């Protein structure tokens with residue numbers, strides 16, 4: 001993956017706008033560009049577009065949407081921005097938070113009203129750190145269905161998505177203006193395509209062990225749960241062109257992936273009263289801090305494992321989620337009618353487990369917080385039948401990336417924008433601060449959808465002006 005001089009290069013074809021990557025970010029950018037009347041092609045290395053987007057739960061945070069309005073949810077750009085800023089402990093760029101929050105509602109309204117996406121408000125629980133119901137997702141809560149909706153919308157809008165088109169080189173002149181790209185096809189043949197502007201929507205570097213070792217050594221051996229094709233190309237190309245990067249140590253982890261089944265178990269279980277214990281039957285953290293930072297905490301327990309414990313009331317809450325159905329079908333969810341049976345089934349010391357559950361009962365009655373700061377008084381006591389899932393911590397996606405401005409243009413270290421390069425989604429620096437604890441649920445698709453639309457609109461404007 002390299003950037004080379006465009007001098008003397010003849011391109012086989014020319015397209016005004018090229019977009020690298022057909023995940024949520026690339027497809028949304030393409031829809032926005034098409035709506036602005038600009039011809040564009042999305043170049044996707046896989047034979048079928050999926051990306052991390054298809055692996056996700058498809059939950060897109062957005063405020064002031066028509067869907068929220070219909071449900072009488074009172075939310076605003078300021079409230080959403082404050083939630084993101086607080087989770088990132090003030091270490092994310094407030095102006096980019098504002099840009100993304102401001103763009104989030106109009107993007108959801110546009111995707112549903114203009115492009116026919118079926119999105120509903122996720123109700124029944126709040127994700128950690130969100131003060132309002134603002135997750136919009138396909139009814140199945142499945143990222144594959146979100147991708148299905150976006151691919152259909154792209155087809156209907158006349159967007160060309162070229163699959164099996166791995167972008168392996170970028171050609172630029174000596175002012176860092178992109179002139180075109182090389183694509184390598186599955187049969188190793190290559191084509192050169194010229195362009196007037198380029199959007200990098202090819203996510204971060206979760207699939208690149210060397211970059212993980214360099215930037216996020218703590219997670220280099222963790223299970224990577226994202227798309228393997230995300231190799232950090234955007235960051236490497238951007239850097240070669242003089243683009244600045246930020247927060248390359250930031251990532252979204254997840255402390256609740258069923259082991260060994262590799263199925264995501266919704267954090268809603270924790271938010272509504274579930275707990276995690278280690279192999280000694282002991283809790284080790286405040287589960288409500290967030291699922292991202294919980295990945296490292298689970299990985300630091302014996303064998304890098306923990307048990308999610310919950311009851312029938314909580315199972316009812318998530319039983320409609322596609323992931324949970326799969327987990328049950330694959331035998332990842334154990335059921336027990338008593339603490340003794342639970343302890344025996346999950347092979348943890350029964351006395352310790354009993355003490356853990358007794359302590360929670362006491363905290364609820366006494367209305368006291370535990371030693372980690374968790375307030376149990378807001379949820380009922382766990383009651384039989386109990387359920388348990390063995391989980392591990394994993395890396396979902398990286399959150400650092402190319403520094404962009406409010407038009408999604410890639411910036412240099414001295415704050416100048418590169419002539420015709422844009423980045424969005426996981427290719428751009430997110431709004432989660434420098435580490436794992438700053439990720440507010442949905443920050444990933446927020447950047448893919450809100451910034452993706454901005455990138456498409458801005459690139460279309462630039463290309464239109466050429």
Ligand SMILES: Cc1cc2nc3c(=O)[nH]c(=O)nc-3n(C[C@H](O)[C@H](O)[C@H](O)COP(=O)(O)OP(=O)(O)OC[C@H]3O[C@@H](n4cnc5c(N)ncnc54)[C@H](O)[C@@H]3O)c2cc1C
Pocket residue numbers: 020021022023024025026043044045046049050051052053054055056057058059060061165166167168201202203225226227229230231233264396397424425426427441442443444445446448
């Ligand atoms: C299990 C899981 C659950 C998640 N759940 C949520 C959630 O509910 N809400 C949320 O907000 N976020 C969630 N996320 C994060 C979210 O999925 C990502 O932030 C988001 O999908 C990023 O979108 P993207 O378009 O930037 O990248 P992707 O969807 O990964 O798309 C990038 C595309 O670029 C292609 N590509 C890469 N390099 C090249 C190249 N050189 N040439 C051509 N193509 C290339 C890849 O093949 C890929 O198709 C989750 C992540 C995981 C792993």
